[in-house]
Amino acid sequence: MRPAVPADVGDITRIWRQGWADAHLGHVPAALVAARTAASFAERAREQVADTIVAARGEEVLGFAMIDGDQVDQLYLDRAARGGGIGAALLKAAAEAVMAAGHQRAWLVVATGNVAARRFYERQGWVDGGPIVHRAPVPGGSVAVDGHRFVSPGR
Numbered sequence: 085m086r087p088a089v090p091a092d093v094g095d096i097t098r099i100w101r102q103g104w105a106d107a108h109l110g111h112v113p114a115a116l117v118a119a120r121t122a123a124s125f126a127e128r129a130r131e132q133v134a135d136t137i138v139a140a141r142g143e144e145v146l147g148f149a150m151i152d153g154d155q156v157d158q159l160y161l162d163r164a165a166r167g168g169g170i171g172a173a174l175l176k177a178a179a180e181a182v183m184a185a186g187h188q189r190a191w192l193v194v195a196t197g198n199v200a201a202r203r204f205y206e207r208q209g210w211v212d213g214g215p216i217v218h219r220a221p222v223p224g225g226s227v228a229v230d231g232h233r234f235v236s237p238g239r
């Protein structure tokens with residue numbers, strides 16, 4: 085686990101775009117899918133590099149997490165890196181970064197239809213606070229998405 089650097093942006097963009105599709109297609113409105121263009125992932129990866137932690141093996145980026153205040157904003161692994169405990173390590177590193185910044189707990193939103201991720205967060209000891217309507221930001225506004233808000237174990 086290490087902080088991301090600008091040279092990671094290409095790998096983060098690729099992992100994010102593929103992982104976002106795996107996690108969201110069929111579970112979110114068409115307007116959100118239309119807004120999540122290849123360029124949009126590249127732009128957000130560049131903008132948020134200072135708030136990103138990567139999991140890497142040597143030169144190879146295996147996945148990443150982003151934080152935004154007390155929120156774990158994004159968590160994605162390369163397809164080949166899933167199922168092996170790396171997600172748990174990244175989630176722990178992200179929650180620790182949130183708490184090191186002075187917060188008591190971290191939180192995140194997962195799409196209701198992403199049942200594999202919901203099971204994963206529960207296995208990590210995060211608590212499902214129930215359904216919410218999440219306003220996913222898009223250029224010029226937001227799109228309503230059915231989600232669940234999860235809260236991390238405390239310090």
Ligand SMILES: CC(C)(COP(=O)(O)OP(=O)(O)OC[C@H]1O[C@@H](n2cnc3c(N)ncnc32)[C@H](O)[C@@H]1OP(=O)(O)O)[C@@H](O)C(=O)NCCC(=O)NCCS
Nearest residue numbers: 103107159160161166167168169170171194200201203204
């Ligand atoms: C969610 C994620 C971060 C969890 O990390 P991980 O290290 O793979 O965690 P786990 O090993 O516990 O596996 C989690 C789930 O991934 C799936 N999975 C497991 N091995 C897999 C593999 N080899 N390939 C693809 N998916 C796999 C399973 O559905 C598993 O959950 P289940 O065993 O309850 O069915 C990671 O799987 C991922 O990046 N998924 C796609 C993107 C995503 O959903 N991100 C979260 C958005 S809120």
